[in-house]
Amino acid sequence: MSAGTVPELEPLQPSLARPVAEVQLADLCERFESLCANAVDPLEIAAGLEAEGFSDQSVRVGFGFPDVFALAEDLHRRVPPSPAEPAPQPDPWRTSVWRHALRGLLFGLPSLCYPVAAPLLSTVDAVPLLVVSTIVSWALSQGLSYLGYARLGNVDRDGARRVLRLGLLGALVLLLAVVGLGAALAGRIGPATVFAAGQGGYLLAATVLFVDRGERWLVAGLAPGVLAGAVFLALGAPDGLRGGALAAVAGTPLLTLGFALGRTSWPAPKAATALRWTELRATWPYLAFGAIAAGLLAFPLIAMLLVPSTAGGASNAMLAALPLSLSMGAAEWLLHRYRSGTRRLLQRTRRVEDFAARSWWQLVSTVAWYLLCTGVLMAATRELGAAVGISPQWTGMLAYAACLVLGGTLFLALLLQAFSGPAAVLPWAGGALAAEVGYVMFDRTASVLRVQLLVCGGLLIALVLRAGVVLDKPARHR
Template sequence: MSGSLWLKPPASTPPLAAPPRPRPAPEVPAGPGPAPDPLDELAARLDAFVAAAVHPDEIAALLESDGMTDAHIRLTYGRNDSFALAEDLYARVERCHPEPPPRTRGGRVRAEGLGGCLLRGLVFALPGLAYVLAGPLLAAGPGRYGLPAGTVPLLAGAVTGWVWNQALSHRAHTWLGLGDRAAAARALLTGAPAGALAGTAVALAAARDGELPAAVFAAGQSLYLAAATVLLVLGRERALLAALSPLAGALPALRWDLPDPFRAGLPALSLAAAVLVAARALRPGTARGAAGRGGPPLGTSVPYGLFGLGSGLLVLDAGLGESPAAGAGAVIALTLSMGPAEWLLHRFRGGSLARLRTLTTAREFRRAVTGTLVLCLGGYLTVLLALALAATLLWPGAPWPAPERLLTLLLLGTVLWLGLLLQAFGAVLGAAAVCLLAAAAQTLEPAAGPLAAGGAAAVLAVLTRALLVRPTAHRL
């Protein structure tokens, strides 16, 4: 939801051994005696990396990444290819797995804490109270496509904001990962207002007669999404929570009717507070950066925007149930579950790294990672189910969800969690493609919702296991 979960400054990662460089065969010494074995020299140079490897394929990947060709390997080391050379290196060097680096007070520790992740889940869900307050003010009369009045411009603006801000947060996180917080702030300073303008323009274009109040609310929604993106990327969740605190006044609206000025004033107050806090957070980081430094390619952030589009459409489909009350429980559960989901992603990462340090065979590692994956996914689905049932009990007039609705929700949760996991490990393009196809299937044929979600969950499960059972996928 807020970019890659383990991007951090390169200085905090312990350096690996220097990669091998193809070099000419050593000259034969003039004196008597055998020539030194170049394989021994290579093993000594790569001792730290080879000792930490849990499978020869890791070593082969390092050799190939530096352009060591099979012809060079045959000429210099007398082995057929990089895999044969990697197996010999693996056999020559004793296993010695390094301890994890000591934790610092940086952003990663903050993100790994359960309290911090729950806080993020809360700030994801609290903006929903603005819809509870402003709902009666948005539009009158019947809406389009069987939806409540004013829904179309709201959805159009929201989806535009999700797409833009997912891509923007990835770009800003990339700058943070490079250790350039000022560049990240500048990216947010230019990208966040542009995203707010784009969401507003799309909402206004989608509005029809009688939906101007909904379009105005959608403009505020776009502005809030921009401000929230800034604060979440910069780690200011507590400031965002404070800005959202006026929305707690929406709780009485679940039971009683409230005056219109009250309904309009509380969301406006929260919006103004969020924008001011975001602007203040950006001020220290807008200084000019180092001259001539190129930024990360813009195209690398596009898949993250596409993943935001696919996952956003899937969540919207879950919220458009037989009635607004029926869909509200699903949306509340999904948004609140994003906090535990993020924590479980970090738990999976930590468990996998622990197995990488302690296990000595690829088979043991595959089995351990698969078990950790099943446990973390099962834990997330348990939390999601509990939140869905609790939201149904607390939401006035919400019908008890049918078994097929709960099954669809759990399948959707599987898709979202596995998609976030793939995104965190850099395989975002596959996750985005699967989510977009599932969302398209549900949009074109709503009755195919469970089938589309189930198919997407199965495909993502296969992709996730195929990627994450490889030790090289877990290298920091």
């Protein structure tokens, strides 16, 4: 058999093949218009042609090209690229502002329990126990949050509940051991020890309920202590009602712990992966971040220990932290709003330089909104404190600025942690806390508020610059 006996194998005559091939190519362009218009490379067209059954031999015979790749390159030149925009996807960061407002209230309402316990917190051993309880419970709650959200991120709700339940029990045992040891070293285990342990236990249980979306149970657990504290303050803090109010306050951590354990135990989680060593090892940056953030927040109490002349009452110091606690709800909402805005920015911009410039202004505006919200909450808290006869620890612009700068620092640290993990802010925050403590120890006559303003102001500037470098890269926002 020779080429002359098989017409399909005869070479194409240039005079006849070219017009026929042009017609066929025009038909091919029309047939594969969508493929060619959306392709960013001829290889995509070649793959599509081969998927439709085109081979090198059929391309040589039918179109006069040596192989499929040559035909794909010709089609790529003939059909101008016009990629279709993908269908709009739902924004995963859209959220209800009211949900975050509720969470902000849940963050801040426990502060109403502190004036009821003022006599317990006025003893010599109260301040160090409160500091220890705050730092340990914040650290452990950050670790619990990481473990729970990591399992939820892998769509393992049963595993998350199991980890949260076991983690809560383990963290509670560790907290009680540390607080008990601190009380033993102080030489006295009394009501302040119980209050410090209850404060830490409540925070751990509340963390579990937040992660597991059990806010309604948290409201029920908070109700006795918050209602008793509100009524007690509204009536002028009469000593005759303090005993009953203290009993109601004591019920809050017990109820919250019960709800947290019950919610993570029933219905019984199915067989879930046991807690792995790699998961535990990955929690250390979160533990460290929680401890450092608590240290920055509790710095006035730490200063009381280092410089007793600065003492102004532990209950007063805790009430001073109320607007920052309330502002965490606004911080969560603004973080979602920022991520939603950068997502839209990714869709609208075509050049990396444009995204970097616009994302910088979006970051600055988000921080400004947070500072505005916190300033309003500070003013409202001051008025509320004055109405019930308690003056928070700010009476002038210096105190306002120190509190605002601290809030902005914590907000930026949380924002950076959400994008690149806590390790990105640990050196900065840890250095700031060490600088505050070192400054007060070196100059025992220094103003605590001035130290806090100077150090946290420097930290805020450093974190803004750091965030500008980290968050101007589009890959961070995908």
